[in-house]
Amino acid sequence: MSNQVKESISCPALFLSAPASNQGKTTITAALARYFSKQGKRVHVFKTGPDYLDPQILAQASGIAVEQLDIWMAGDAYCQHKFYEAAQVANLILVEGAMGMFDGEPSSADLAARFNIPLAIVMDVKGMAQTAAALASGMANFRDDIKVAGLIANRCGSERHAQLIRDALPENLPLLASLKRDENIVLPERHLGLVQANEVQEELEQRFEAAVDWLMQSNDNRLLELPESVTFFPAELETNEEHLGLLKGKTIAVASDAAFSFIYDANLKCLTEMGAEICFFSPLKDKVLPEADALWLPGGYPELHTQALAENQAIKKEIQNFFALGKGILAECGGLLYSLETLTDLNNHTYPMLGILAGDGAMRGKRGCQGMQTAILPSGEVRAHAHHRSRSENTPEPISFGRRQRHPAPGEAVYQVQGLVASYLHLFFPSNPVAVAAIFNRA
Structure with missing residues (x-):
């Protein structure tokens, strides 16, 4: 239409x-x-x-x-x-x-x-x-x-x-x-x-x-x-009515604080247009996870707050229990690092993280990775990008790799463990709302 x-x-x-x-x-x-x-x-x-x-x-x-x-x-x-x-x-x-x-x-x-x-x-x-x-x-x-x-x-x-x-x-x-x-x-x-x-x-x-x-x-x-x-002209946007109810009745808890803030407004709008209710919480300060059906751990600067994240045992336990229930969790870049077993910060200090994804993260100083990629998910392809100066090791076998925009080499790994989908890639939800909804609809 x-x-x-x-x-x-x-x-x-x-x-x-x-x-x-x-x-x-x-x-x-x-x-x-x-x-x-x-x-x-x-x-x-x-x-x-x-x-x-x-x-x-x-x-x-x-x-x-x-x-x-x-x-x-x-x-x-x-x-x-x-x-x-x-x-x-x-x-x-x-x-x-x-x-x-x-x-x-x-x-x-x-x-x-x-x-x-x-x-x-x-x-x-x-x-x-x-x-x-x-x-x-x-x-x-x-x-x-x-x-x-x-x-x-x-x-x-x-x-x-x-x-x-x-x-x-x-x-x-x-x-x-x-x-x-x-x-x-x-x-x-x-x-x-x-x-x-x-x-x-x-x-x-x-x-x-x-x-x-x-x-x-x-x-x-x-x-x-x-x-x-x-002079700007109206766009012929196609509205798929089926998208509007994909997340109807779902509440998605989004990590949002000084450690996790890389959130497109367009992504939030996409979720609400699909019927989701959005609530925010702070892994740095909150002790209790909001009542929610799914979780989004976006990118940010967890490496600057490793000690505070490690010491907030209450919220870590809440997220671990949420993961154990098999509910949908999306972890992007900084969220991926938080999901790992440990994270070594810029001062070479190592702290325990969530441990819902096997592996260890560490900062790399000035070296890093950036660029446009397509995330290859079981539910479909989503346009995305990478921008990080860290590495992850001892992680499980990826389910796929991102497809780089202009280079044949494999892109960022995509992991899936129970309801968790994790990657260094930052997804742009409006590029494929159906694929994104599938992540958050995990029971």
């Missing part, structure tokens, strides 16, 4: 991309979101790719929940629907890209081109001047299906530095902003990326306000004008 025919709608929109990671995209996107929010605008921000941490920061900056968009993971129609939904209520849509503009399949450029959103190139120009203009010009002309609004020169040393870049840019590629070096607006980081927003809320507020002043100090103020409007 398709949606009723609806009219297109226009909304100012800008896609912030870069030549590489670590150019300042998140800082500038957050600063823009806060600036326009302070002007009374309703700003909807999207993040390209399967990122969990940047959306937390951007949501606090804009005051509105941030969703991840990726054509491969979510599908073209899903992305189109989300843009159309946002355009109906927003005064401005901002999209933060991932990695470099043309990196990945699909890339940030692919998403921008598909929905005709103009791109702003964010570039750390420390140590170069006219070369920054050359790089920006090359990126702007690399493909003829993208439109580049201009360059944001980040970490400019002086107005003279900015002038050299400005003069070297072609007329059709303006300098949108020249932003000085300022450590007071840099966002805090750790081994998997940015620090979670709920851990540093007050500090972030100070940095957001400083970042607004930082934007306003630029001699090039085009970035503080609303970008051009983009």
